[in-house]
Amino acid sequence: MAYYTALFEISGLNILLALSVFATLMVGQFSLAQVGFWSIGAFVTAILTTMHGMPLYSALIISSILCGFIGLLLGYPCLKIKGIYLTLATVAFAEVVRVFFNNLNYQIELGDRMIGPAGALGFRGVKVIAAWPEIYLVLFVIVLLFILLASSRLGMSINAVREDETAAAAVGINVTKIKVSMFMFGAAIAGAGGGLYASYSSYVLAENFSFHMALVSIFYVAVGGMYTFSGPIVGAVVLTLLPEVFRFAADYRMILYGVVVIIVVIVFPRGIVDEIRYRIEQRSLRHDTFSDNKTHNKNKKLPDEGIK
Amino acid sequence: MFEVTGLSKSFGGLKALENLDISVKSGEVMGLIGPNGSGKTTTINLITGLLKADSGKVQLDGKDLTNKAADIIAKLGTARTFQNLRIFSRQTVRDNIRVAQTTLCKSVFSKFVPFLTDEERAFRSETDALLNEFELSHVSHKRAESLSYGEKKRLEMARALALKPKILLLDEPAAGMNPLELDWLAETIVGLKKSGLAIILVEHHMKLVMKICDRITVLNFGNKIAEGNPKEITNNKDVITAYLGKDHTIA
Ligand SMILES: Nc1ncnc2c1ncn2[C@@H]1O[C@H](COP(=O)(O)OP(=O)(O)O)[C@@H](O)[C@H]1O
Numbered sequence: 260m261a262y263y264t265a266l267f268e269i270s271g272l273n274i275l276l277a278l279s280v281f282a283t284l285m286v287g288q289f290s291l292a293q294v295g296f297w298s299i300g301a302f303v304t305a306i307l308t309t310m311h312g313m314p315l316y317s318a319l320i321i322s323s324i325l326c327g328f329i330g331l332l333l334g335y336p337c338l339k340i341k342g343i344y345l346t347l348a349t350v351a352f353a354e355v356v357r358v359f360f361n362n363l364n365y366q367i368e369l370g371d372r373m374i375g376p377a378g379a380l381g382f383r384g385v386k387v388i389a390a391w392p393e394i395y396l397v398l399f400v401i402v403l404l405f406i407l408l409a410s411s412r413l414g415m416s417i418n419a420v421r422e423d424e425t426a427a428a429a430v431g432i433n434v435t436k437i438k439v440s441m442f443m444f445g446a447a448i449a450g451a452g453g454g455l456y457a458s459y460s461s462y463v464l465a466e467n468f469s470f471h472m473a474l475v476s477i478f479y480v481a482v483g484g485m486y487t488f489s490g491p492i493v494g495a496v497v498l499t500l501l502p503e504v505f506r507f508a509a510d511y512r513m514i515l516y517g518v519v520v521i522i523v524v525i526v527f528p529r530g531i532v533d534e535i536r537y538r539i540e541q542r543s544l545r546h547d548t549f550s551d552n553k554t555h556n557k558n559k560k561l562p563d564e565g566i567k
Numbered sequence: 568m569f570e571v572t573g574l575s576k577s578f579g580g581l582k583a584l585e586n587l588d589i590s591v592k593s594g595e596v597m598g599l600i601g602p603n604g605s606g607k608t609t610t611i612n613l614i615t616g617l618l619k620a621d622s623g624k625v626q627l628d629g630k631d632l633t634n635k636a637a638d639i640i641a642k643l644g645t646a647r648t649f650q651n652l653r654i655f656s657r658q659t660v661r662d663n664i665r666v667a668q669t670t671l672c673k674s675v676f677s678k679f680v681p682f683l684t685d686e687e688r689a690f691r692s693e694t695d696a697l698l699n700e701f702e703l704s705h706v707s708h709k710r711a712e713s714l715s716y717g718e719k720k721r722l723e724m725a726r727a728l729a730l731k732p733k734i735l736l737l738d739e740p741a742a743g744m745n746p747l748e749l750d751w752l753a754e755t756i757v758g759l760k761k762s763g764l765a766i767i768l769v770e771h772h773m774k775l776v777m778k779i780c781d782r783i784t785v786l787n788f789g790n791k792i793a794e795g796n797p798k799e800i801t802n803n804k805d806v807i808t809a810y811l812g813k814d815h816t817i818a
């Protein structure tokens with residue numbers, strides 16, 4: 260039972276990471292910085308709750324706001340760079356954060372021992388005050404925000420920016436503002452997610468928030484789909500459970516994992532959710548064409564052109 | 568009153584536009600014609616802020632638009648279509664129009680929870696009216712990418728009008744239209760003009776230009792070579808030379 264609870268909890272945390280990547284992808288930006296924000300959220304929340312006795316939710320809110328603010332500072336100059344260069348800049352940011360926390364020594368005496376981040380040894384003994392109810396409450400709030408976005412004019416503007424920045428500007432949308440806001444939103448989600456992770460796992464190590472984790476976070480979105488927020492949710496759950504299914508393969512399970520990811524990406528080139536949605540749409544369009552001969556779909560462009 | 572004075576732009580060594588003056592009153596259609604590469608699209612891009620002008624001024628009703636950001640220029644009452652269609656293809660036809668209304672929202676709530684505001688009801692009836700006028704009601708729920716070419720062109724125009732502009736800039740709206748659609752286009756532009764809109768029409772389809780424009784400006788290699796009413800332009804020697812070359816003989 261404890262095993263399944265743990266899987267449930269880790270899935271929740273990974274969904275948060277996936278949604279934070281997705282938030283920046285919503286405006287067509289491909290960022291690997293989320294791991295850096297996750298790391299900041301983890302250390303800041305751990306310091307606030309464990310060393311300063313702050314309640315979990317206050318610490319999470321402060322971590323979110325702090326990450327959102329750093330997202331503003333990073334996002335604004337990053338808008339000037341495009342494509343692969345933006346991605347590289349975000350990798351650099353995550354590296355800077357990793358090195359920073361790897362060297363951070365800030366401990367205070369609590370009870371009979373010293374506690375706090377101890378450089379490369381990490382932060383041991385973080386107060387464990389988050390389990391599935393806390394994780395899923397935060398997730399619920401964030402999903403609610405995504406639903407609100409999807410049904411609002413703001414959400415339409417975000418989609419417009421993603422599809423065509425030039426046309427979006429021509430209909431009066433402030434493209435810069437939208438892009439920076441979504442970058443901040445993604446950073447804030449990662450801040451809260453990292454904070455929950457620290458309060459869940461009791462041990463925070465900067466080395467864990469590495470390039471590998473950044474890649475996995477992109478996998479979640481690539482496998483699940485990047486057009487609606489349900490994509491990254493499905494992707495995160497599938498890729499969290501997959502290694503467990505392959506437990507029998509012992510040392511070879513990560514190879515199987517890699518093979519399955521490749522197969523999924525080939526079978527569902529738009530991601531699981533978007534591919535299924537697309538197939539259903541195509542079927543209904545075909546149906547339309549047979550029932551009245553007016554619609555011509557021959558030259559239809561594929562709906563998803565992938566990452567720009 | 569929409570006024571462009573001394574507008575210039577070079578790309579590297581190429582002078583794409585030199586010292587252009589245009590003025591358009593409300594309720595007037597100004598044709599902007601010229602051979603390919605003469606600077607028509609560049610003019611529209613400069614006016615709408617996609618390109619920054621090297622020098623010159625753009626004013627709308629006394630307000631300065633020169634080199635402002637594209638979204639600000641749109642908010643100040645300038646709307647356009649693109650020579651190469653730019654619609655939001657994954658959004659529905661209705662949402663393509665709705666997204667353009669967002670800048671007109673007076674209440675912040677309209678941006679976050681549109682279903683809760685009164686303003687939204689007015690927007691909805693405006694959307695319906697535009698869909699109706701541009702004969703898109705029957706496809707309003709479809710993704711824009713599934714429309715036919717003519718429908719996409721109509722959608723782009725409807726989206727531009729959703730901004731409630733004072734001046735509308737159309738970049739080759741007739742390209743690819745069949746005769747029936749051309750008649751519809753002419754009728755629509757005349758209707759818009761009568762409603763008091765100022766219009767700049769970039770077009771190669773001369774019959775259409777001569778039929779609906781009040782005045783015409785002719786560009787060649789970035790320079791204005793003529794301005795006048797359709798009759799004057801048809802008989803202008805420089806214009807005939809620019810279009811047909813020096814050595815032609817009138818048959
Ligand atoms: N962004 C740009 N960069 C460089 N040259 C450009 C750019 N846009 C237009 N030009 C050049 O400027 C000239 C005018 O182009 P354009 O305004 O598109 O002509 P048209 O009258 O056919 O619309 C052409 O020679 C074109 O190649």
Ligand SMILES: [Mg+2]
Nearest residue numbers: 607608609650
């Ligand atoms: Mg052109």
